[in-house]
Amino acid sequence: MMTNLGNRITQGQFSFLPDLTDEQITSQIKWALKNDWAVGVEYTDDPHPRNTYWEMFGIPMFDLKDPAGILLEINECRKTFPNHYIRVMAFDSTQGGESPAMSFIVNRPKQEPGFSVVRQEVDGRAVRYTVRSYAADKPENERYS
Amino acid sequence: MSETNDNSKQEVLPDDTEVDLQAEFKNSQIQEVLDKLDQDLIGLKPVKTRIRETASLLLVDRVRRQLQLSSMAPTLHMCFTGNPGTGKTTVALRMAEILHRLGYVREGHLVSVTRDDLVGQYIGHTAPKTKEVIKKAMGGVLFIDEAYYLYRPENERDYGQESIEILLQIMENNRDDLVVILAGYKNKMDLFFHSNPGMRSRIAHHIDFPDYHTDELFAIAKLMLAEQSYRFSKDGEKAFGDYINKRIQMEHFANARSIRNALDRARLRQANRLFASASKKLTKLDLMTIEAEDILLSRVFKEDRLDSDAETTSSNRS
Numbered sequence: 207m208m209t210n211l212g213n214r215i216t217q218g219q220f221s222f223l224p225d226l227t228d229e230q231i232t233s234q235i236k237w238a239l240k241n242d243w244a245v246g247v248e249y250t251d252d253p254h255p256r257n258t259y260w261e262m263f264g265i266p267m268f269d270l271k272d273p274a275g276i277l278l279e280i281n282e283c284r285k286t287f288p289n290h291y292i293r294v295m296a297f298d299s300t301q302g303g304e305s306p307a308m309s310f311i312v313n314r315p316k317q318e319p320g321f322s323v324v325r326q327e328v329d330g331r332a333v334r335y336t337v338r339s340y341a342a343d344k345p346e347n348e349r350y351s
Numbered sequence: 352m353s354e355t356n357d358n359s360k361q362e363v364l365p366d367d368t369e370v371d372l373q374a375e376f377k378n379s380q381i382q383e384v385l386d387k388l389d390q391d392l393i394g395l396k397p398v399k400t401r402i403r404e405t406a407s408l409l410l411v412d413r414v415r416r417q418l419q420l421s422s423m424a425p426t427l428h429m430c431f432t433g434n435p436g437t438g439k440t441t442v443a444l445r446m447a448e449i450l451h452r453l454g455y456v457r458e459g460h461l462v463s464v465t466r467d468d469l470v471g472q473y474i475g476h477t478a479p480k481t482k483e484v485i486k487k488a489m490g491g492v493l494f495i496d497e498a499y500y501l502y503r504p505e506n507e508r509d510y511g512q513e514s515i516e517i518l519l520q521i522m523e524n525n526r527d528d529l530v531v532i533l534a535g536y537k538n539k540m541d542l543f544f545h546s547n548p549g550m551r552s553r554i555a556h557h558i559d560f561p562d563y564h565t566d567e568l569f570a571i572a573k574l575m576l577a578e579q580s581y582r583f584s585k586d587g588e589k590a591f592g593d594y595i596n597k598r599i600q601m602e603h604f605a606n607a608r609s610i611r612n613a614l615d616r617a618r619l620r621q622a623n624r625l626f627a628s629a630s631k632k633l634t635k636l637d638l639m640t641i642e643a644e645d646i647l648l649s650r651v652f653k654e655d656r657l658d659s660d661a662e663t664t665s666s667n668r669s
Contacts, residue, residue, distance in 0.1 A: 271458040
């Protein structure tokens with residue numbers, strides 16, 4: 207966390223880089239479509255690293271040929287949830303694969319307050335750690351307003 | 352990013368800069384597609400002329416852009432009107448290819464849909480459905496067959512209107528991403544545009560597909576047979592000529608589609624005939640040849656029974 211200025215959460219691909227431009231997002235999606243992966247847009251306002259299942263925005267997009275359609279959906283999602291985390295997922299549906307092949311964040315809240323570490327001392331010298339986001343104190347949908 | 356920088360550094364080209372349209376034309380390999388269009392599609396003179404015109408406009412536009420003359424992204428949405436079986440879908444496919452070669456659509460695929468694919472069955476179903484189709488068509492051509500069904504004036508709560516509104520919005524805002532082609536019968540499309548002026552104004556090219564003449568239909572029939580390695584015998588040829596003349600007069604005539612169905616049935620009868628004459632020795636030529644009797648057995652030639660039975664021919668709207 208020390209090296210991560212501004213408390214940006216770092217999940218998925220490219221998260222240590224500056225935010226991707228729409229052009230860069232488009233070329234990433236192009237790659238996904240070239241590999242026949244189904245692309246979906248997901249959002250959440252719970253930044254905890256163990257929160258793996260985000261809400262899906264709209265329906266997953268199969269059989270697309272061009273990234274423009276997905277960018278349209280991303281922008282739609284940004285309009286609806288300007289202050290949420292939004293990520294783009296590419297799902298590889300080939301048999302035996304059937305798992306996410308790509309995942310990167312395309313939108314984040316303006317203010318990311320970061321995480322606190324709670325140390326719980328148990329049994330002698332053992333310590334248990336809990337990581338929780340400051341934002342998660344508030345109920346859903348009010349976290350980054 | 353870097354490209355725009357280059358452009359700004361470049362000075363304005365003098366007015367007498369030479370322009371090599373021919374080379375550009377060759378580079379686009381558009382001639383191939385146009386030639387194929389000429390070969391594969393018989394007749395349709397006005398359509399071909401329009402496509403050629405559109406292609407040259409787009410080409411000139413592209414050269415203009417290279418010379419930094421202002422050129423707005425042209426509106427490419429089209430409307431194909433014409434009777435059934437006049438080749439609207441086939442031409443749409445070619446159009447997608449032409450636009451792709453000229454770089455006006457990125458992928459050049461054709462997504463062919465009808466009302467059922469766009470309009471949902473309950474409130475809130477239509478928008479996602481339409482959007483899904485649009486997203487699939489992005490980078491290519493969205494072909495809406497029998498588009499007038501989208502608008503049902505007799506039911507004011509029909510969801511078709513919602514679909515039209517989404518389409519209009521996309522047609523305006525995502526002009527670079529997708530080309531919409533509407534198709535349908537002439538009079539019904541006119542009615543459709545009359546009640547949806549927004550749609551009419553967003554479509555720049557209206558192309559009317561004329562009906563085929565008998566000789567064109569005959570050429571089409573021969574082409575279709577050749578594609579399937581069949582051919583007419585001499586008598587068969589004459590019989591089919593008669594068939595076309597008669598069929599054209601009848602109702603539900605669907606141009607090339609009727610011809611295709613007639614040929615399918617002729618093949619059926621031919622197979623039957625070959626089986627019946629199994630005792631005879633057959634040659635490869637026999638398997639390929641459609642004889643007069645295969646055609647003359649058609650319902651079209653039994654005019655006295657025309658109204659009494661609705662035999663196979665009634666299924667020409669497949």
